[in-house]
Amino acid sequence: MSEPVHGKPAKQGVVTIYEIAEHVGVSPAAVSSVLANRHVERRLAPRTVEKIRAAALALGYVPNMAGRRLRAHKAATRQFDLAILTSFEAPLPLVGATLRALQRAVDAESTEDTRYAVSIEMFHAGRLREKPGLLDANRYHGIILTNTLPADDQFLAGATLPYAVVVLGRRIPRHHCVLETPDFVGRRSAEVLLEARCTQPAILYGRMLTQATEDRVGAFGRTVRERLGRDPAMLASEGLLPSQGESALETFFAGGGRCDGIFAVTDGLAVGAYRAIQSSGRRIPEDVAVVGIGDYEIAEFFTPPLSTVAGANDAMVAEAVPLLFRLLRGEKDAPGEVRVTPPVLLRESTRR
Amino acid sequence: MSEPVHGKPAKQGVVTIYEIAEHVGVSPAAVSSVLANRHVERRLAPRTVEKIRAAALALGYVPNMAGRRLRAHKAATRQFDLAILTSFEAPLPLVGATLRALQRAVDAESTEDTRYAVSIEMFHAGRLREKPGLLDANRYHGIILTNTLPADDQFLAGATLPYAVVVLGRRIPRHHCVLETPDFVGRRSAEVLLEARCTQPAILYGRMLTQATEDRVGAFGRTVRERLGRDPAMLASEGLLPSQGESALETFFAGGGRCDGIFAVTDGLAVGAYRAIQSSGRRIPEDVAVVGIGDYEIAEFFTPPLSTVAGANDAMVAEAVPLLFRLLRGEKDAPGEVRVTPPVLLRESTRR
DNA sequence: GTGAAAGCGCTAACAG
DNA sequence: CTGTTAGCGCTTTCAC
Numbered sequence: 001m002s003e004p005v006h007g008k009p010a011k012q013g014v015v016t017i018y019e020i021a022e023h024v025g026v027s028p029a030a031v032s033s034v035l036a037n038r039h040v041e042r043r044l045a046p047r048t049v050e051k052i053r054a055a056a057l058a059l060g061y062v063p064n065m066a067g068r069r070l071r072a073h074k075a076a077t078r079q080f081d082l083a084i085l086t087s088f089e090a091p092l093p094l095v096g097a098t099l100r101a102l103q104r105a106v107d108a109e110s111t112e113d114t115r116y117a118v119s120i121e122m123f124h125a126g127r128l129r130e131k132p133g134l135l136d137a138n139r140y141h142g143i144i145l146t147n148t149l150p151a152d153d154q155f156l157a158g159a160t161l162p163y164a165v166v167v168l169g170r171r172i173p174r175h176h177c178v179l180e181t182p183d184f185v186g187r188r189s190a191e192v193l194l195e196a197r198c199t200q201p202a203i204l205y206g207r208m209l210t211q212a213t214e215d216r217v218g219a220f221g222r223t224v225r226e227r228l229g230r231d232p233a234m235l236a237s238e239g240l241l242p243s244q245g246e247s248a249l250e251t252f253f254a255g256g257g258r259c260d261g262i263f264a265v266t267d268g269l270a271v272g273a274y275r276a277i278q279s280s281g282r283r284i285p286e287d288v289a290v291v292g293i294g295d296y297e298i299a300e301f302f303t304p305p306l307s308t309v310a311g312a313n314d315a316m317v318a319e320a321v322p323l324l325f326r327l328l329r330g331e332k333d334a335p336g337e338v339r340v341t342p343p344v345l346l347r348e349s350t351r352r
Numbered sequence: 353m354s355e356p357v358h359g360k361p362a363k364q365g366v367v368t369i370y371e372i373a374e375h376v377g378v379s380p381a382a383v384s385s386v387l388a389n390r391h392v393e394r395r396l397a398p399r400t401v402e403k404i405r406a407a408a409l410a411l412g413y414v415p416n417m418a419g420r421r422l423r424a425h426k427a428a429t430r431q432f433d434l435a436i437l438t439s440f441e442a443p444l445p446l447v448g449a450t451l452r453a454l455q456r457a458v459d460a461e462s463t464e465d466t467r468y469a470v471s472i473e474m475f476h477a478g479r480l481r482e483k484p485g486l487l488d489a490n491r492y493h494g495i496i497l498t499n500t501l502p503a504d505d506q507f508l509a510g511a512t513l514p515y516a517v518v519v520l521g522r523r524i525p526r527h528h529c530v531l532e533t534p535d536f537v538g539r540r541s542a543e544v545l546l547e548a549r550c551t552q553p554a555i556l557y558g559r560m561l562t563q564a565t566e567d568r569v570g571a572f573g574r575t576v577r578e579r580l581g582r583d584p585a586m587l588a589s590e591g592l593l594p595s596q597g598e599s600a601l602e603t604f605f606a607g608g609g610r611c612d613g614i615f616a617v618t619d620g621l622a623v624g625a626y627r628a629i630q631s632s633g634r635r636i637p638e639d640v641a642v643v644g645i646g647d648y649e650i651a652e653f654f655t656p657p658l659s660t661v662a663g664a665n666d667a668m669v670a671e672a673v674p675l676l677f678r679l680l681r682g683e684k685d686a687p688g689e690v691r692v693t694p695p696v697l698l699r700e701s702t703r704r
Numbered sequence: 705g706t707g708a709a710a711g712c713g714c715t716a717a718c719a720g
Numbered sequence: 721c722t723g724t725t726a727g728c729g730c731t732t733t734c735a736c
Contacts, residue, residue, distance in 0.1 A: 042721080066418050079416075
């Protein structure tokens with residue numbers, strides 16, 4: 001039944017150099033040399049080269065990178081493939097900070113015989129499980145995973161990924177996690193508004209919540225309830241764009257909604273909130289105080305400058321990256337969580 | 353001299369499962385099963401499992417992903433490895449938009465027997481040539497390359513990468529390029545300021561210039577010179593952060609510099625410029641008109657809203673992605689350039 | 705319970 | 721000018 005080792009037609013498989021070789025009537029080595037542009041040193045007949053090229057094109061040849069790499073592999077060099085996995089829908093500053101920190105570590109750890117490849121890969125929020133190769137042991141040596149939605153977290157809680165994983169911003173059982181001190185951001189941002197003597201606080205957030213945001217929203221609500229005896233206004237926008245935040249707030253105002261303090265859970269939403277507040281003739285902070293998230297350096301440059309809670313990106317990354325390297329080294333390290341407490345920066349937007 | 357095929361000690365090479373096997377005194381197959389957590393079905397003795405695990409750790413075993421992938425390869429599935437290569441110093445949101453567009457195309461093109469892996473990889477600006485594996489034919493099937501510095505461009509002009517390459521925002525001989533219509537952004541932004549009757553225009557840019565930015569700076573200068581008979585003030589900031597733009601402008605003002613119109617070449621610099629202008633007691637646009645770049649949705653939400661030129665990122669990506677796929681398919685397509693003309697959006701920051 | 709052996713796709717070395 | 725061969729590191733039968 002089985003063909004000789006290297007003469008397989010692979011009738012329904014993918015095109016390999018063997019099919020091309022057979023098709024043209026030359027050896028696989030000849031094909032290889034042409035595809036690698038080494039046919040000159042091999043002094044192949046121009047006509048043969050042409051035929052091989054044509055066949056590769058006609059058959060739709062796609063090189064198998066694993067095969068090439070295995071072959072090209074320099075003994076005495078081990079390679080770590082690392083990735084940062086984030087959702088398409090997420091804001092990128094955290095990812096940028098993570099990448100820079102990871103690259104710095106990699107540059108420091110690289111030696112003659114140890115290389116690292118670092119990349120950013122994205123998944124559709126809530127559909128992490130559909131990401132190809134996630135469960136395979138043949139893609140990554142380690143990843144930093146961030147901006148997951150609850151659906152992703154649920155999937156992760158039941159899954160065991162066959163490589164080193166550090167989860168950023170989220171607590172997931174049996175995984176290594178680095179996250180904000182729970183409830184801290186929601187509670188402190190509520191307190192900032194209450195200390196500015198707000199009596200009608202509101203929170204502006206995107207409809208799709210990462211767990212970190214969900215935690216912030218929940219703690220904000222609880223704190224307001226405790227202190228004022230009633231719930232804050234909940235303003236859910238369609239997304240995190242300034243325009244979406246703006247229209248959520250406009251709709252609220254148009255419907256007769258009142259508020260004198262807003263917690264905007266991303267910088268984009270804060271930008272939109274500023275615009276909606278100011279274009280409705282209200283002043284910040286006199287009529288409406290605003291507090292936001294400090295993960296973005298832009299907050300200081302709002303008019304007026306935005307008070308922020310959080311902004312623990314750097315601190316989280318500073319924990320996550322060394323943790324990943326410890327896991328790569330196989331150091332015994334029980335799954336668990338590292339908590340980071342972010343700073344609170346009071347600026348004009350809550351000064352009254 | 354040479355050892356039997358599979359018994360090599362590889363004295364100074366990297367640790368493989370063969371070294372582990374030899375070390376423990378079992379077969380490579382046993383080691384493999386343990387490392388893949390398949391030892392249960394194999395009913396390995398717990399003690400053996402333990403010893404194998406310990407040896408892997410002690411020897412610092414790092415799995416070779418190419419080997420695993422080659423082995424795991426599902427025949428009848430071809431895989432394309434695509435990447436977006438950008439510099440660390442570049443703004444991530446632009447890259448994110450490119451990735452989303454690429455992913456959309458990939459989602460559409462994926463079939464049962466054709467998979468795509470997409471990632472973002474970064475290089476240090478100006479040191480593209482040092483990126484590991486860039487010249488190897490065993491990493492990517494195709495890339496979109498963006499945010500290169502002149503040093504990178506020079507390197508590229510002399511290099512032939514052994515896979516499909518689309519260069520974004522830059523014209524490089526012998527490569528497939530998608531870029532803004534040359535000079536357009538610099539010229540139009542100058543015109544926008546001149547039409548606002550500015551007589552002392554200035555340009556604010558980062559010290560490190562991508563070619564696209566260099567082009568913008570140059571064309572701005574030429575246009576001002578043509579129309580006013582003298583050069584614009586050139587304000588070079590250390591980087592693209594708001595704080596850096598702010599201090600560049602503060603220094604300029606402090607030194608007695610005067611200007612009534614500014615072209616800020618990124619949104620971060622525009623944010624800094626706004627702050628420096630306003631905190632110096634000047635008004636926008638009455639005292640100083642400002643025009644910026646529209647690649648960022650935030651411009652509309654400045655106070656006052658920022659007039660922008662450019663913002664052709666979406667259009668460029670819309671050209672670049674299909675081009676990449678054509679190259680992957682091997683369609684004959686001579687290297688050359690596609691030019692995209694960006695829109696001009698006039699807002700309050702130049703209305704006077 | 706464990707080992708031997710085949711072979712994933714590719715390329716470099718060697719032999720004509 | 722071209723073909724044969726070995727083997728990169730790994731996993732999966734199959735045989736004992």
